Amino acid sequence: MSSSVSMEFEPESVDSRAVADGGELTPRQAAASIFSSRLSALITESMVSTEDGATRSLTLYSLAQHLELAYPDVPVSQSGLYRLIHGDAIPRLDLIIALARVFDVPPEFFVTADAKR
Secondary structure, eight states, X not given: OOOOOOOSOOOOOTTTSOOOXXXXXXXXXXXXXXXXXXXXXXXXHOEEEXXXXXXXXXXXXXXXXXXXXXXXXSOOOHHHHHHHHTTSSOOOHHHHHHHHHHHTOOGGGGTSSSOOO
């Protein structure tokens, strides 16, 4: 008997999902919410240098490109990052680790309610 576990993005939106009885988020919704808010904050705070020496805000496209170059074994796309930012997906563990390395934060930063950097 064999079983497999899929850790791909799952199309489940925090905003569009039914909230559990009592108005509380399910554990899955809470995890997506914490991850999306943490990743959004890191992207908003981040600046990148351009070829002409100027700096600008980090974009999902440039983050996806950087992840693809730095971590070729971790599949990610701009649209996948968009879904994560908007709470429409739950990240895979390998992506959490890669993002933690890119932003120089512990992986726990993305998955715990306590925001320690």
